[in-house]
Amino acid sequence: MRRGCLSVGTVDCDVCKSHIPYPERYVMVDEDDKGEEVLEKGGKSVRYCVECAKKKGYARYKEIKGEMVLTFLRESECSITEPLPDKP
Numbered sequence: 227m228r229r230g231c232l233s234v235g236t237v238d239c240d241v242c243k244s245h246i247p248y249p250e251r252y253v254m255v256d257e258d259d260k261g262e263e264v265l266e267k268g269g270k271s272v273r274y275c276v277e278c279a280k281k282k283g284y285a286r287y288k289e290i291k292g293e294m295v296l297t298f299l300r301e302s303e304c305s306i307t308e309p310l311p312d313k314p
């Protein structure tokens with residue numbers, strides 16, 4: 227399970243240990259012991275900076291209204307929360 231967050235300046239990436247300054251984004255991912263994403267509650271929360279999230283496939287750019295927007299959501303979740311506009 228993923229939660230996109232905004233750093234308040236007091237968090238570090240759990241993977242590369244680099245500081246995440248305000249107001250950069252990061253993502254909290256619940257993972258099991260093997261580092262696999264846990265979809266329900268449980269597992270341990272791991273913080274990923276944008277770079278590490280991209281490497282692991284937790285973050286990607288999506289084009290919304292002509293702008294590239296960073297998203298931490300899975301494709302299935304995006305289609306629910308961000309419906310594509312109807313083509314004329």
Ligand SMILES: [Zn+2]
Binds near residue numbers: 240241242278
């Ligand atoms: Zn990192």
